[in-house]
Amino acid sequence: MSGYWAGILSILAINIIFAYGIFIPVASGQLNLGGAGFQAVGAYSAGWLSASFGLPVSVTIAFGVIVTGVIGVLIAFPILRTKGVYLVLATFAFAEVIAGAILSSEPLGGAMGISVPGYIDWYVSVIFAGLVTVFVFYLMATRFGLTIRAIHDDEDVSDLMGVSVRNVKVAAFGIGAALTGLSGGLYAHSFSYIEIQGFNALVSIYVLLYVLLGGTQTAWGPLVGATFFTLLPEALRSVLPATKNFLVTLFGETGIVAPPDESWRFVILGALTVLMMVFRPEGLVTRTMVERLQFWRPANRGVTQ
Amino acid sequence: MSAQSPLLSLKDVSKGFFGLQVITDVSFDIAAGARMALIGPNGAGKTTIFNLISGVYTPDKGQINFAGQEISLVPSRKRIGLGLARSFQNIRLMPHLSVVENIMLGQQSQAGGLLSMATPLMGRSRWRREAEDLLARMNLETYPGEVVATLPYGIRKKIEVVRALASNPKLLMLDEPAAGLNPNETASLRDFLMGISEAGTTILIVEHDMGLVRSLCDQAVVLNFGRKIYDGLTRDVQEDPLVLEAYLGSRHAQENAHA
Numbered sequence: 213m214s215g216y217w218a219g220i221l222s223i224l225a226i227n228i229i230f231a232y233g234i235f236i237p238v239a240s241g242q243l244n245l246g247g248a249g250f251q252a253v254g255a256y257s258a259g260w261l262s263a264s265f266g267l268p269v270s271v272t273i274a275f276g277v278i279v280t281g282v283i284g285v286l287i288a289f290p291i292l293r294t295k296g297v298y299l300v301l302a303t304f305a306f307a308e309v310i311a312g313a314i315l316s317s318e319p320l321g322g323a324m325g326i327s328v329p330g331y332i333d334w335y336v337s338v339i340f341a342g343l344v345t346v347f348v349f350y351l352m353a354t355r356f357g358l359t360i361r362a363i364h365d366d367e368d369v370s371d372l373m374g375v376s377v378r379n380v381k382v383a384a385f386g387i388g389a390a391l392t393g394l395s396g397g398l399y400a401h402s403f404s405y406i407e408i409q410g411f412n413a414l415v416s417i418y419v420l421l422y423v424l425l426g427g428t429q430t431a432w433g434p435l436v437g438a439t440f441f442t443l444l445p446e447a448l449r450s451v452l453p454a455t456k457n458f459l460v461t462l463f464g465e466t467g468i469v470a471p472p473d474e475s476w477r478f479v480i481l482g483a484l485t486v487l488m489m490v491f492r493p494e495g496l497v498t499r500t501m502v503e504r505l506q507f508w509r510p511a512n513r514g515v516t517q
Numbered sequence: 518m519s520a521q522s523p524l525l526s527l528k529d530v531s532k533g534f535f536g537l538q539v540i541t542d543v544s545f546d547i548a549a550g551a552r553m554a555l556i557g558p559n560g561a562g563k564t565t566i567f568n569l570i571s572g573v574y575t576p577d578k579g580q581i582n583f584a585g586q587e588i589s590l591v592p593s594r595k596r597i598g599l600g601l602a603r604s605f606q607n608i609r610l611m612p613h614l615s616v617v618e619n620i621m622l623g624q625q626s627q628a629g630g631l632l633s634m635a636t637p638l639m640g641r642s643r644w645r646r647e648a649e650d651l652l653a654r655m656n657l658e659t660y661p662g663e664v665v666a667t668l669p670y671g672i673r674k675k676i677e678v679v680r681a682l683a684s685n686p687k688l689l690m691l692d693e694p695a696a697g698l699n700p701n702e703t704a705s706l707r708d709f710l711m712g713i714s715e716a717g718t719t720i721l722i723v724e725h726d727m728g729l730v731r732s733l734c735d736q737a738v739v740l741n742f743g744r745k746i747y748d749g750l751t752r753d754v755q756e757d758p759l760v761l762e763a764y765l766g767s768r769h770a771q772e773n774a775h776a
Contacts, residue, residue: 353637355621355628355644358614362622365611372571374597374626374684429613499613499664 218334222402224442225334225341226395231422231434232348233392238420238428239352240384241364242292245300247419249307250389252411254280254396256320259328259406264319269330269401276397277390284389288382307416314408325407332401340398344391349431351387360384361429425488427495436497444484448477522585524549524719525570525688530579532569539565540743542579547688547736552710552720554730554751557740558763563723564606566740567692571603572596584687598626600687604677604694606723610665616676617661620648623683648683655679655709671702675709688719695726707733727755739763 230251237244244250258276261267267275291302314320351357359380362370371377400406418441426437488496523546532540540562547553555563568574570581572593581589583601591599602623610619621644628634628644638645652658657675665673674694681689694710695703707729714720724730730737730751737754739747741763747754754760 350637353639354635355625355638356634358618358621358638359625359634361614361618362611365613366609368573369605369609369611370622371594372573372597372603373622373680374594374629375622376594376629500667503662503664 220443220446222334222337222398224439225337226399226402227419227422227438227442228341228435229337229344229391229398230395230419231426231438232344232431233388233390233395234419235423235428235431235434236348236351236360236388236391237381237385238423239357239364240360240381241367242381242385243300243420244303244385244388245416245420246303246305246307246310247392248411248413248415249303249310250280250284250392251396251399251415252307252310252314252408253283254393255400255406255411256314256326256396257393258397259326259400260320262328262330262401263326266329269332272330273394273397273401276400277393280393280396281386281390284392285382285386287389288385292378292381292385304413304416307411307413311408311411321407323408325405325409327405328400329404330401331404332398334402337398337402340394344394345431345435348391348434352431356380356383364428421485425485425492425495427492427497429494429499430497430502432497432502433495437495440496441481445477445481448480452476523547523582524551524584525721526580526582527566527570528580528582530566530569530576530581532565532574532576538743540569540576543740543743543745544579545738545745545748547719547721549687549719550714550717551736552714552734553722553736553738554734555721555723555738555740556725556727556730556754557746560742561740561763562743563740564692565743567603567690567723570690571601597684597686600685601690602681602684602686602688603690604681604692606692606696608670608673608677610673610677610680612666613664615662615664616657616668617645617648617652619665619676619680620651620683621645623680624648626684651679651683655682671698671705674698674702675706678709678713682713682718686718688721689713691720691722691724693723693725695724695729703729 230247233250234244234247254276257279258272261272261275262269287306291299291306294302315323320326352360359370359375362373362375363377363380367377422437422441423434426435426440427433525547528544529542530540530544531538531542543566555566557563565574569576572588572591576589580587583599586599588596588599611622614622621638624644624647636642649658649661652661655675657672657679660668660672660676665676668676674697678689678691678694695706698706703726710720710733722730722734734751737747737749737751738745739754739757739760746759746763747757
């Protein structure tokens with residue numbers, strides 16, 4: 213496999229795990245705009261342990277998951293007291309604090325970043341992405357998943373039904389953080405070098421976009437959203453020059469038909485995002501859509517949530 | 518606890534918001550197995566009483582006893598586990614959950630342990646089966662997989678009652694179950710509630726439809742401006758001068774009393 217495709221698959225797998233990490237709190241109604249911060253914690257925990265002590269990758273990644281999960285739970289208690297746009301701001305602020313702390317920390321390389329020794333092949337991330345996908349589908353089919361979705365719909369009634377709203381929200385936030393940490397650890401070891409500039413606000417926004425545009429009602433949403441938005445820019449990378457060549461052969465290099473080139477792919481991505489928000493405000497994959505697909509397989513009716 | 522002690526008992530309960538007194542010294546008892554209506558003009562404090570009993574609010578003063586236990590300070594989340602379940606004035610089912618999932622949410626108080634939280638609610642799970650059985654007993658079996666938001670109003674009203682029933686309550690509190698229903702739907706709801714009552718569940722409803730109140734409830738408590746003005750048999754309620762005054766004004770009550 214060429215290095216290009218190995219890189220794409222690694223990024224795709226990491227983005228899927230990352231998106232699931234954001235999806236679980238979002239499914240319970242908690243918008244997390246601090247994704248990059250949690251991912252950075254996972255990546256730096258694993259990278260630092262690997263660079264400083266030369267421990268095996270399995271240990272460093274597990275360490276990253278645990279550190280991020282614990283931080284997620286600890287931060288959930290104060291952060292989940294806020295609601296709506298304030299919660300978004302609080303998570304965003306958390307990511308900024310993490311970025312600032314790493315930037316000014318010498319053992320973590322500061323602005324220079326650190327090189328991470330233990331290299332992992334693309335298929336490791338792909339296997340993890342598969343396992344995480346199965347795990348999240350399982351989770352959403354349990355009573356825990358049911359209470360997550362109930363809290364998303366109506367917190368007060370969930371409480372009156374006997375749901376421990378705070379515990380479920382903290383657990384969702386912690387599990388989400390741990391998954392995000394996993395994506396960070398895999399990132400560090402797949403690309404052998406991490407710098408804090410790579411975990412910026414745009415990254416947090418993009419991963420939230422994968423989840424919201426993919427759909428937050430079922431576990432299919434983040435999978436579809438992350439896959440679509442990771443592969444689309446890559447597809448456009450070759451489609452756009454081809455379109456340009458085609459137009460040039462038709463009309464010649466006239467300059468009148470300003471042909472799109474590669475730099476247009478982000479314009480197209482942005483336009484698509486707006487269109488999706490207009491036409492599928494609840495995300496690409498919705499509950500009713502999954503149900504309708506299951507209609508064709510009556511034996512499975514009501515199995516997947 | 519003697520056999521006569523009531524299932525639910527309010528003693529001198531008061532509640533105010535920012536200096537506005539909403540409930541003043543309200544006391545009443547509900548015996549186990551009774552069907553009681555809580556009625557009164559708009560703004561009389563009926564829903565506030567429901568919110569006090571279910572724990573949405575804490576009373577400023579007074580006691581609420583349920584099944585022999587003082588519950589005023591029990592967190593709202595734990596009350597459904599004691600046997601107190603309610604529905605809401607405006608339907609508050611979870612719109613993105615299917616019918617059967619809403620019912621399974623109603624089972625939460627009996628299935629909230631860590632192990633059952635981690636158990637999938639697949640087709641063969643005990644909880645899903647029980648929820649489907651309950652729906653079938655209530656003649657709602659046609660809808661289990663549908664997302665609630667797509668169902669007609671009357672059906673959603675019933676499903677909200679069934680969700681409350683899924684917790685095996687001792688006391689079922691329904692806030693205006695017949696509001697917005699047509700006469701056929703109301704008649705069907707009445708039979709439905711009668712069946713639940715005959716199965717042994719105590720019922721407390723807030724309702725404006727006096728036809729439903731008369732045909733369903735044997736007892737009534739009437740509130741006006743946050744005070745109790747009547748507590749007795751439903752069939753006598755419309756002859757009570759205070760109740761007539763509350764609903765129709767004082768002159769009518771006088772004329773009626775002279776007549």
